[in-house]
Amino acid sequence: MPFVERVFSGVQPTGNLHLGNYLGAIVNFVKMQETHNCIYCVVDMHAITQGVDVWGGPVELARNTREVTAAFIAAGIDPKKHIVFNQSQVSGHAELAWIFNCVARMGWLGRMTQFKEKAGKDRENASVGLFDYPVLMAADILLYRATHVPVGEDQKQHLELSRDIAQKFNNDFGDSIRAQGTNDGLFFPLPEPLITGPATRVMSLRDGTKKMSKSDASDNSRINLTDDADTIAQKIRKAKTDPEPLPTEEKGLEARPEADNLVGIFAALSGRSKADVLREFGNGQFSSFKNALAELCVTKLAPIAGEMKRLVADPGHIDAILNEGSDRARAIADETMKLSKDIVGFIRRR
Numbered sequence: 306m307p308f309v310e311r312v313f314s315g316v317q318p319t320g321n322l323h324l325g326n327y328l329g330a331i332v333n334f335v336k337m338q339e340t341h342n343c344i345y346c347v348v349d350m351h352a353i354t355q356g357v358d359v360w361g362g363p364v365e366l367a368r369n370t371r372e373v374t375a376a377f378i379a380a381g382i383d384p385k386k387h388i389v390f391n392q393s394q395v396s397g398h399a400e401l402a403w404i405f406n407c408v409a410r411m412g413w414l415g416r417m418t419q420f421k422e423k424a425g426k427d428r429e430n431a432s433v434g435l436f437d438y439p440v441l442m443a444a445d446i447l448l449y450r451a452t453h454v455p456v457g458e459d460q461k462q463h464l465e466l467s468r469d470i471a472q473k474f475n476n477d478f479g480d481s482i483r484a485q486g487t488n489d490g491l492f493f494p495l496p497e498p499l500i501t502g503p504a505t506r507v508m509s510l511r512d513g514t515k516k517m518s519k520s521d522a523s524d525n526s527r528i529n530l531t532d533d534a535d536t537i538a539q540k541i542r543k544a545k546t547d548p549e550p551l552p553t554e555e556k557g558l559e560a561r562p563e564a565d566n567l568v569g570i571f572a573a574l575s576g577r578s579k580a581d582v583l584r585e586f587g588n589g590q591f592s593s594f595k596n597a598l599a600e601l602c603v604t605k606l607a608p609i610a611g612e613m614k615r616l617v618a619d620p621g622h623i624d625a626i627l628n629e630g631s632d633r634a635r636a637i638a639d640e641t642m643k644l645s646k647d648i649v650g651f652i653r654r655r
């Protein structure tokens with residue numbers, strides 16, 4: 306029996322959400338609602354895996370959790386039709402992560418590039434949680450036996466690890482799974498990453514070879530979802546470019562990372578292909594393209610920023626959405642945990 310298709314994805318509540326999160330992930334979250342049952346999670350447990358200086362402490366964490374929830378809703382996610390919640394309200398995430406800790410191998414985690422980047426040179430001083438981050442991520446997805454996961458390009462390796470964990474669990478416990486009569490011996494699906502659109506990896510506005518990121522010291526490197534119209538326009542005008550005019554064909558963007566990035570952003574925001582954008586702006590000067598891009602960014606993002614502001618002004622309303630979403634998530638999670646415990650051989654209260 307094939308698995309019922311279900312979408313799961315998550316966003317960390319650490320600092321400013323930016324255009325990369327929006328185009329690489331949230332836009333696709335919104336789209337998937339039309340065809341699938343979706344679960345969107347604010348992953349507050351992932352957020353605390355780096356030092357408190359990075360995630361900002363308890364007050365900041367709660368504020369950021371509400372802000373990401375507001376961004377989901379402002380961008381068009383419907384928390385009535387789909388599930389929106391914060392991870393720490395459903396204890397199954399931590400419980401399943403423990404079982405997966407005993408399935409995943411040290412060697413698999415040691416290869417994760419995000420851990421290497423985030424831990425930097427001082428690995429001895431990184432938290433155990435940072436090393437374990439991808440296992441918790443596998444638990445997030447598989448707790449709902451989700452089949453599809455919309456993410457940006459940078460999460461591809463983590464999704465591959467989730468598939469490896471699902472597969473090893475299915476193999477290790479194959480007899481037990483068959484004895485439970487579950488899905489021909491396949492308890493967990495192998496979740497598929499959905500990495501789609503012309504902006505799966507939005508780059509820094511100051512350096513086209515670096516990913517746009519919340520942690521970049523320069524605020525001019527990113528467009529935050531909460532930036533006002535003037536700030537957006539100014540950041541785009543200041544964005545790094547090269548002296549050549551824009552090419553007329555996509556091939557001409559090769560080895561021109563900054564131009565490629567800005568054209569990709571334009572394409573993603575306008576729902577057009579890069580080739581189509583270049584047909585309009587090719588051979589023209591960067592300055593006029595940048596003006597059009599600034600205008601497009603403001604048109605698309607200002608309403609979201611306005612709606613986010615309105616929503617975060619009423620934290621009670623946001624908390625009610627998260628409570629309701631958590632209740633619905635927990636109902637699915639509890640069923641998976643019950644079956645997982647039986648499969649592993651944990652005696653549970655009946």
Ligand code: TYM
Binds near residue numbers: 442506
């Ligand atoms: P986070 O919060 O770092 O990123 C959230 C989403 O934004 C995407 N993204 C980008 N996409 C394009 N260009 C960029 N510059 C860019 N920067 C970020 C990320 O790929 C991500 O899709 N580990 C996840 C959170 C998570 C998760 C999960 C995701 C926890 N559990 C389960 C999916 C399923 C993360 O990086 O979040």
